[in-house]
Amino acid sequence: MSRADPVTWPATGPACPAPRTDTERVLLGDGSGGKLCAALVRERFLPHFGNPILGQLGDGALLELGGGSLVVSTDTFVVRPLEFPGGDIGALAIHGTVNDVAMMGARPRYLAAGFVLEEGLEIALLDRIVATMANAAREAGVLLVTADTKVVDRGNADGLYVNTTGIGEPIPGFAPAPALARPGDRILVSGPLGRHGMAIMAAREGLALQTEIASDTANLWPLVERLHETAGADVHVLRDPTRGGLASALNEIAAAARIGVQIDEGALAVPDDVRAACELLGLDPLYVANEGVLVAFLSPDAADRALAAVRDHPLGREATLIGEAVPRHPGTVVMKTGLGGTRIVDLLPGDQLPRIC
Amino acid sequence: MSRADPVTWPATGPACPAPRTDTERVLLGDGSGGKLCAALVRERFLPHFGNPILGQLGDGALLELGGGSLVVSTDTFVVRPLEFPGGDIGALAIHGTVNDVAMMGARPRYLAAGFVLEEGLEIALLDRIVATMANAAREAGVLLVTADTKVVDRGNADGLYVNTTGIGEPIPGFAPAPALARPGDRILVSGPLGRHGMAIMAAREGLALQTEIASDTANLWPLVERLHETAGADVHVLRDPTRGGLASALNEIAAAARIGVQIDEGALAVPDDVRAACELLGLDPLYVANEGVLVAFLSPDAADRALAAVRDHPLGREATLIGEAVPRHPGTVVMKTGLGGTRIVDLLPGDQLPRIC
Numbered sequence: 001m002s003r004a005d006p007v008t009w010p011a012t013g014p015a016c017p018a019p020r021t022d023t024e025r026v027l028l029g030d031g032s033g034g035k036l037c038a039a040l041v042r043e044r045f046l047p048h049f050g051n052p053i054l055g056q057l058g059d060g061a062l063l064e065l066g067g068g069s070l071v072v073s074t075d076t077f078v079v080r081p082l083e084f085p086g087g088d089i090g091a092l093a094i095h096g097t098v099n100d101v102a103m104m105g106a107r108p109r110y111l112a113a114g115f116v117l118e119e120g121l122e123i124a125l126l127d128r129i130v131a132t133m134a135n136a137a138r139e140a141g142v143l144l145v146t147a148d149t150k151v152v153d154r155g156n157a158d159g160l161y162v163n164t165t166g167i168g169e170p171i172p173g174f175a176p177a178p179a180l181a182r183p184g185d186r187i188l189v190s191g192p193l194g195r196h197g198m199a200i201m202a203a204r205e206g207l208a209l210q211t212e213i214a215s216d217t218a219n220l221w222p223l224v225e226r227l228h229e230t231a232g233a234d235v236h237v238l239r240d241p242t243r244g245g246l247a248s249a250l251n252e253i254a255a256a257a258r259i260g261v262q263i264d265e266g267a268l269a270v271p272d273d274v275r276a277a278c279e280l281l282g283l284d285p286l287y288v289a290n291e292g293v294l295v296a297f298l299s300p301d302a303a304d305r306a307l308a309a310v311r312d313h314p315l316g317r318e319a320t321l322i323g324e325a326v327p328r329h330p331g332t333v334v335m336k337t338g339l340g341g342t343r344i345v346d347l348l349p350g351d352q353l354p355r356i357c
Numbered sequence: 358m359s360r361a362d363p364v365t366w367p368a369t370g371p372a373c374p375a376p377r378t379d380t381e382r383v384l385l386g387d388g389s390g391g392k393l394c395a396a397l398v399r400e401r402f403l404p405h406f407g408n409p410i411l412g413q414l415g416d417g418a419l420l421e422l423g424g425g426s427l428v429v430s431t432d433t434f435v436v437r438p439l440e441f442p443g444g445d446i447g448a449l450a451i452h453g454t455v456n457d458v459a460m461m462g463a464r465p466r467y468l469a470a471g472f473v474l475e476e477g478l479e480i481a482l483l484d485r486i487v488a489t490m491a492n493a494a495r496e497a498g499v500l501l502v503t504a505d506t507k508v509v510d511r512g513n514a515d516g517l518y519v520n521t522t523g524i525g526e527p528i529p530g531f532a533p534a535p536a537l538a539r540p541g542d543r544i545l546v547s548g549p550l551g552r553h554g555m556a557i558m559a560a561r562e563g564l565a566l567q568t569e570i571a572s573d574t575a576n577l578w579p580l581v582e583r584l585h586e587t588a589g590a591d592v593h594v595l596r597d598p599t600r601g602g603l604a605s606a607l608n609e610i611a612a613a614a615r616i617g618v619q620i621d622e623g624a625l626a627v628p629d630d631v632r633a634a635c636e637l638l639g640l641d642p643l644y645v646a647n648e649g650v651l652v653a654f655l656s657p658d659a660a661d662r663a664l665a666a667v668r669d670h671p672l673g674r675e676a677t678l679i680g681e682a683v684p685r686h687p688g689t690v691v692m693k694t695g696l697g698g699t700r701i702v703d704l705l706p707g708d709q710l711p712r713i714c
Contacts, residue, residue, distance in 0.1 A: 024480050024481070026478040030506070037506065044483055045627045048491035054502055065526055066425045069423065072522075074522055119384060137406070145411055145420060151386075155512065157513060163431070164470050167427075219379070287709075
């Protein structure tokens, strides 16, 4: 199947924000994890900084140093509001970076943190965030080893931004990467979709939903460890579908590996409350951020035992196999819909929800 | 000599901003590198995150990983204005972090960067900053290996913040640290004081000075390499006196090593234009930030050859020996003044200049 095939297009919902019209200034959508964001990196940063390691544009980088190797990944967290059901910016700053290290097949070990505090930030709020952050680090088994604090004038930084850089220890012989997906691979998703993004959205907009949606923010290393134990090198790709949601993660993998991706709408777990909130707001859960879900591409004969191992962990109880990699339509993600049709699931230009992590 | 001895006290100039009066909110001075900043870290972060590595509060951390070792250091840059004579936030983000790694006795090798861009930032300005940053990285021999970009709404982030985390390769047997200063050590300062801070201040305030003061922002690794080659383990402490200036760096070393520090005002190199601008604004150059100067504590018999080696490099042409570590008044820095008296050079509560890096 190619893009010329008869599929429902464009994706349903407000999945197509206006394309970039201003090329002289940075747009909010440039930070979305979508097409604009990819273009910003490709056009503004890579021409200056290009090198083979950065050029891989993974969740992090695998480095050689003094005879050993390590994985490093960095992320800045600018989420609003700072606290939300299920977590806060501190928990997110640990999980987000620990997960990026884990998706490279490395055990997260150390963290560096850079705080930007707004003058006037309540000390009590800072204390709560630091406590959550420290707890999340402890639970994930990572040590904060160095940090930096800056204070900026009132009216900047929305209270607090925090950057975390994670350092992990690669598991020898285990190096999943988006480019390693192969036709035939089965695609595992470890949990239900959209909780983090919709929790943020509901908290930000003061939505009065029947049930409160809590963020799924979590350390995914235990699932990675199980996948490694049960499937080893049969785990070709690991990715946490954060900014831009599952749709963006699958598109990036399809592009990196030059394979097609075919998924089944019926196999996707979307909680009822997330689905209801998305319908209310006209959002597509495929594009909503997750912070406690991973996607794995697995050799077909390893898929079932990997699924069983993931389901055996509390974080993975609702794991499903949602589709497969195919040799057709390389670079394109196609979904069989509940109505029996198919539609292309494209990368969004910008994001449905800005500043969700 | 103890604090009860007759010395000029307090320090001259506006060296004593009002003490903290608000304990419920973050103050601008909390990000200063002075006493408030130290208290924020001690009271708000260490109780939650305390561990032996973080507790050393060095410029970075020395880590063990997979049988090897590495040094990591992180810093967020929030300087205003983004561009200034002698550099911009991009150059600073490379030099600041590379230097922190170098001060740990490690060769800077890799960098991770996290950008926070303000919606509406001019692309042309971003391009200039990224180009300077890439140049500075190339000159310093470090590779940017992974990065993250976030965009925040208009009115935040003053255009651009950037966090850089540096990873370095420790030189075996070379691990200078503030706690290793010993009585008798000679103190080397590699260049003239105050250029960076006064360049920022002049640019920010639109000061019409007779000559333009340019920031001294530079990669200090070449000087560290020379010090290692000529003095090896006789280099006890390396520190770059950035936020809080030379005075704060010396105080931190005096406190960490429980030694006294005695310096000679006549031996300090303060450029005429910096001195004039400081007098105009009522600032003390001892507390003004430097970005291309290092302080070294050296065994007395290694001091002269180390000084010669540093002076042989363009960055160190104006290096001087400014004083020594003494067994008296541990934790206190005392300066012999030009008038023949002595005064205590204390840590400031806050900073004279906020947001200089």
